[in-house]
Amino acid sequence: MEMLHLRYFVAVAEELNFSQAARKLHMAASPLSQRIKDLEHELGHKLFDRSTHHVTLTAAGSALLPIARDVLEQVNAIPWRLQEAVKPRRSTVFVGMPGGVHPALRERVKQLEERCHDRFELKRWPGTTPDLVAAVHQGKLALSLVRMPVTDPALEMIPVQVERLGAVVPADRFAGRDTVNIAELSDLSYIPSASESIPAYSEDMDRQLSNAGIKKRLKVDGAEYSGISELVANGSSFSITMLDPASPMHLFLVDGATVLPFADFRPQLETALVWRRDRAEEGDLAELVAGVRDVFAEPLST
Structure with a gap:
């Protein structure tokens, strides 16, 4: 699993729309959908229920969302935490x-x-x-x-x-x-x-x-x-x-x-x-x- 998979998942979970999430991530919807499928396969859980007009989180997706956000926040904090640790x-x-x-x-x-x-x-x-x-x-x-x-x-x-x-x-x-x-x-x-x-x-x-x-x-x-x-x-x-x-x-x-x-x-x-x-x-x-x-x-x- 890569950090990008979690970023893609959070974007789709927040938008509940693959096209809008893809625009937010500056990528096409098709590869984004494939990355989400790869993540679901790796985790062994379906994260989204997809239909022609609606995208909703599954129980597993709802459980993963706060975990993914926390992990991404920790990763985003690495630069300033490192700066704090090494500054005089x-x-x-x-x-x-x-x-x-x-x-x-x-x-x-x-x-x-x-x-x-x-x-x-x-x-x-x-x-x-x-x-x-x-x-x-x-x-x-x-x-x-x-x-x-x-x-x-x-x-x-x-x-x-x-x-x-x-x-x-x-x-x-x-x-x-x-x-x-x-x-x-x-x-x-x-x-x-x-x-x-x-x-x-x-x-x-x-x-x-x-x-x-x-x-x-x-x-x-x-x-x-x-x-x-x-x-x-x-x-x-x-x-x-x-x-x-x-x-x-x-x-x-x-x-x-x-x-x-x-x-x-x-x-x-x-x-x-x-x-x-x-x-x-x-x-x-x-x-x-x-x-x-x-x-x-x-x-x-x-």
Whole structure:
């Protein structure tokens, strides 16, 4: 018995008409009738009662129909079952996440998780940029979002977001203002908000502010963003943070502090996604990095 015999039988049983079944099978009615007779002979049972105008299933035919359908379904399932059996196992990998990641960027990470779901389970790991860069270099993390600049030659990166920054200033002093000039802050002390978590960025920002005439500094060891906001609200200092109100950093603002864009100074924070170059070039992350390049093809700008 061949699979074709069962396919022919099911087609005739469903149509109860040899001519219609033959058209469905793209063959002539005469050879189809002969194949059914061959099957009946092999099984030792008559499967159809035939008359000039009617075709009906016999008791044996009715019993065979669900069996034949089940066998054909099993055969039809072989290609995808085989593919499932031999495809690579799903790997769990970790993606580094620095603090204050913008919701739009988090959504992109979620899209990457969905795109690579069949091959990778992506789990997130928090940390500062220096720690995350080190973890990627050591192979503990597959990927990581990092605040630029990063200069590790072993890593490859793709820019994913540029965030415009604004001044966190005392609300009462700048009430009713839409912008602030950098010179208006020269008598205030600048409080760095990310010197430990983003040291390279902090050094660059400090240099830019010094060149712009901001000389006073107030370094507060271990201060959280809300603590910095409290100090700004006192009226004698300012800081810098993301300008977009959708940024989670705005959750740390307290009454008495507000964020204004600069009129004559355009600081920004660049974020990139990094991975080990050797793991992407025909390594274990080649497929994941291909997904990264697709999902993050267009950098975000806020």
